[in-house]
Amino acid sequence: MDRRFRRSAPVAVLRTLLNAPDAVIGRLAGPPIEVDGRVLNRSVQLMLWAAERSGQDGLEGQDVADRRANIRRASRLAMPLATGVHVADRVIPGPESPLRIRVYRSFGAEATPPAIVKFHGGGWVVGDLDTHDGSCRMLARHSGCAVVSVDYRLAPEHPFPAPVDDSVAAYRWVVANAGELSIDGRAVAVMGDSAGGNLAAVVAQVARDLDVAPPVAQGLVYPGTDFGMGTRSHELFADGFFLTRESMTWFRHQYLPEDQSIDDPLVSPLRADDVSGVAPAWVWTAGFDPLRDEGRAYADKLEKAGVPTNYRCYDDQVHGFFGMGIVPGGLEIIAEVSTRMGELVRTHRPG
Helix, strand or coil, X not given: CCCCEECCHHHHHHHHXXXXXXXXXXXXXXXXXXXXXXXXXXXXXXXXXXXXHHCCCCCCCCCHHHHHHHHHHHHHHHCCEECCEEEEEEEECCCCCCEEEEEEEEXXXXXXXXXXXEECCCCCCCCCCCCCHHHHHHHHHHHCCEEEEEEXXXXXXXXXXXXXXXXXXXXXXXXXXXXXXXXXXCCEEEEEECHHHHHHHHHHHHHCCCCCCCCCCEEEXXXXXCCCCCCHHHHHCCCCCCCXXXXXXXXXXXXXXXXXXXXXXXXXXXXCCCCCCCCCEEEEEEEECCCHHHHHHXXXXXXXXXXXXXXXXXXXXXXXHHHCCCCCCHHHHHHHHHHHHHHHHHHCXXX
């Protein structure tokens, strides 16, 4: 038994299934899937097969409440909980109402560590502190940083720009209250996955021009950077690989008011005229993800503007891999991303 993680009985059963021999996976999920010169991870293929048949993909549903309930159920199955991490909830001031945050600190971390302000994914509509608790624990354990997860307001009750406003406000609060949090206020980074990656990129752009210290680093995990949805990867992976075109269109409808231009960099950070001077970046994408190409395009844009940028595509993975510790090798990927983020923060931490 691995005491580094807490796993429920259903998680243990699912993990055993996903570790099945390739011959068993083939009988259940079919032959290997190859698209665009990449071969889908076989355990991921089996997981998608099982999720489709059980209705537990976490994104589909008839309405907002259904989808939120689905993602909560899916997240409980997808991630074991790392032990050895201190977790504390608190409430901070927000632009219009109080915001919940959750602070993670690995046992044995330095007394005043750098911090990562983390924005969760979920299309700006679903997801919360609990759905991304497992990945935040991993991030704190392997980055060596304190992690501050932000429970920003969600659409459709609070459409754009409410999630952006909350994210900027939370970043500002963390920097201003570093002493209260026992973190190094000179070394605060931003990070997010999917919609949270969009918010992290937006905060990095906005904070460049604020009267507050900008982030020392930004970590973008399969970020949504362009609401145009017109890249080749959007066409290749429109259906069948967890994040579908239907779900993305639905999220967009919930998040953006009808008169809101997608050219606004607060919506589509890839469309910003100037990204020079933003925080050094790590950008991670998945090979079987509609958002793959726009993530790569944003990394290229940052690099062209002179921003120190690292990029990696996990070629055999799908959207959401940062929260799929149940998949064989998934925890190792999450640990690797978290470690690289910690290294980036420390590289650019003021001496």
